[in-house]
Amino acid sequence: KFPLDLGAVEVPSPNG
16 A cells, blocks of 8 residues: 555555
């Protein structure tokens, strides 16, 4: 999984 572009961590992005 990859972190969102919101500076959040441990959050799966829509791109998986």
